[in-house]
Amino acid sequence: MYSLTSKILGAGGDPIKAVGVALLVVLILAVLVFLLLALKFFRLWLQAKLSRADVKFSELIGMWLRKVDTRTIVISKITAVQAGLSLTTRDLESHYLARGNVPNVVRALIAANRANIDLNLKTATAIDLAGRDILEAVQTSVNPKVIDCPDPTKGRSTVDAVAQDGIQLRAKARVTVRANIERLIGGATEETIIARVGEGIVTTIGSAITYKSVLENPDDISKSVLNKGLDAGTAFEILSIDIADVDVGENVGAQLQAAQAEADMRRAKAEAEKRRAMAVAREQEMRALVVENESKVPLAMADAFRKGNIGVMDYYRMKNIMADTEMRDSIAKPKKKE
16 A cells, blocks of 8 residues: 555655555545445345345345345345245345255245245244245145046056955056145155055055956045045145056956966976885885895705705706796787887
């Protein structure tokens, strides 16, 4: 600053005059900065002033220094004031700094106010910061939403279940739900509703004695599922469950019986093969015993000759009898075809 004043007054200038000139320069710079800020925020300030939204010039400068989108805050506050809501600039700015969606929260508050839904700023900002779409929740609370069960985007188009008579049924359901603002924080999402309704459909069809009773009264599924209070702990309230379609699938019972019969047949074949192998092994053992005993006959004959228990004529007579027996056996056997 002193070098600047020295250049203005010269090296031999009066120090008092130099200080005065420096103050004048600072004042001019301050005025220029103020004019630039005024030009930057004048339109927003005037727009808020004419809309009776109390946004001060100092607040606009503070938001600019804190890197807050001033236009978003001002437009959101103007929208709230025009709708009859009392929101402060500090509340909107704090939610913006918390990385919340300020316009979405304001629109949700306006929609809730128009629909006479009890929703305050604290609850709305908490729901928004939790990652839920608060505006969609309010709209769903006013205009109920229809959910397909199962969700076709997950790759399945029907809920399959088997009745007690073994016939498979394929069902589709449409669930009408309404958002419950009070349970939106910490409440389960649509996936839980779809899973619970699907479980209820499977249980109801599985408990049916015959598939015909389900086809005759498909509303029994809706009544049974509704009576279980499936919306407990969720962010929604189930208004109705409508069975859109029920188709007859495969005869699962017959398939299971056929598979069981096939398995029993294979087990019986295995048991028979085991018994056959044991019989063959037993036969081989008996044949070995016969051969072993036949090998002892010559030794017994020789021992009988030595001890005089059998004579030569007796031996030849026995050989003749054996020869006659072999001849009769050969005659009795049928001739082989050439």
